[in-house]
Structures are given as structure tokens and as C-alpha cells.
Amino acid sequence: MVDLxxxxxxxxxxxxxxxxxxxxxxxQIASMASIQPVPYIGLxxxxxxxxxxxxxxxxxxxxxKKIKVTALLPFWVQTDFFKVASTNDLIKYFDxxxxxEFIVQKCYEKLIKKHHKDIIVPGKFARMQYRLVKLFPHSRxxxxxxxxxxxxx
Numbered sequence: 001m002v003d004l005x006x007x008x009x010x011x012x013x014x015x016x017x018x019x020x021x022x023x024x025x026x027x028q029i030a031s032m033a034s035i036q037p038v039p040y041i042g043l044x045x046x047x048x049x050x051x052x053x054x055x056x057x058x059x060x061x062x063x064x065k066k067i068k069v070t071a072l073l074p075f076w077v078q079t080d081f082f083k084v085a086s087t088n089d090l091i092k093y094f095d096x097x098x099x100x101e102f103i104v105q106k107c108y109e110k111l112i113k114k115h116h117k118d119i120i121v122p123g124k125f126a127r128m129q130y131r132l133v134k135l136f137p138h139s140r141x142x143x144x145x146x147x148x149x150x151x152x153x
Contacts, residue, residue, distance in 0.1 A: 005047035010054065022066040025111055028055040030071040030119075032126055036133050036141045040151070052119070059118045070111070071119045074103045075126035096125050 034048035055071035106122030
């Protein structure tokens with residue numbers, strides 16, 4: 001997971017940068033898990049926190065080249081993630097699952113309008129959670145997560 005979500009992302013980004021022109025956009029796939037610790041899929045969340053931090057820093061570093069780097073923070077998305085993310089059966093509750101098409105469309109709309117900063121959080125529910133997670137201490141956020149999963153703390 002670290003090799004794919006961190007090392008490969010970094011390598012591909014640095015390999016392609018020399019070929020990017022002024023006005024180019026880079027979209028890195030982070031996750032809502034990047035902004036909060038997520039027990040029982042903690043390594044996944046940690047790798048996505050890397051993506052978020054790397055993307056935001058790179059966005060500043062590339063300003064002089066007028067290359068925009070955006071971290072996309074989707075909520076749950078209908079993919080094979082659910083088959084491989086957790087080797088235990090503890091994670092069972094998924095508030096809302098968006099389609100891949102919805103996530104791509106919302107990201108594309110923001111990129112075209114140029115109305116985004118260095119992150120895109122597609123979907124009203126995801127944006128609401130993004131704001132709420134900023135307000136609560138991580139200990140509280142993790143307790144809420146565990147309660148939703150029906151895991152005793």
C-alpha cells in the first residue's frame with residue numbers, strides 16, 4: 001500500500017513534471033481518510049495523508065511554473081477498494097457510496113471552472129464531513145468512526 005499510494009505516486013509525478021506545460025493540472029487521489037485517523041484501515045489513511053500533504057506542498061512549489069496540483073478527497077467510491085482495503089471483516093458500515101462517474105464529473109467541473117484551491121471534496125455529504133472533522137479532536141472522530149462500525153472502544 002505504501003509503495004502504491006506513496007512511492008509510485010511520487011515517482012510518476014516527478015517523472016511527468018518535466019513534460020508539463022504552463023497551465024497544466026495535476027490531480028492526486030487522496031481520500032477523506034487523509035484528514036482523519038481511521039482505526040482498522042489506519043495504514044490506508046496514513047498513505048492518503050501523505051498524498052494530501054505532498055500534493056498541497058507541491059502545489060506551492062510549482063506555482064512559478066503555473067502548474068496546479070490538486071488533491072481529490074472523495075468519500076467512499078464504488079470500486080474494488082472494499083475487497084482489498086481491510087483484511088478483517090470489522091469495517092462494514094459505509095455512510096454513502098458515490099459512483100466513480102460522479103467523482104470524476106465533480107472533479108472535472110471544478111478543474112474547468114478553476115474554482116478550486118488545492119483540494120476538491122466532491123459531494124455535499126463529503127464536504128459536510130470535511131468541515132466537521134476539522135472541528136472535533138481526532139479522539140472524538142475516531143470514537144464516532146468506531147461507533148458507526150459497531151466496534152467497541
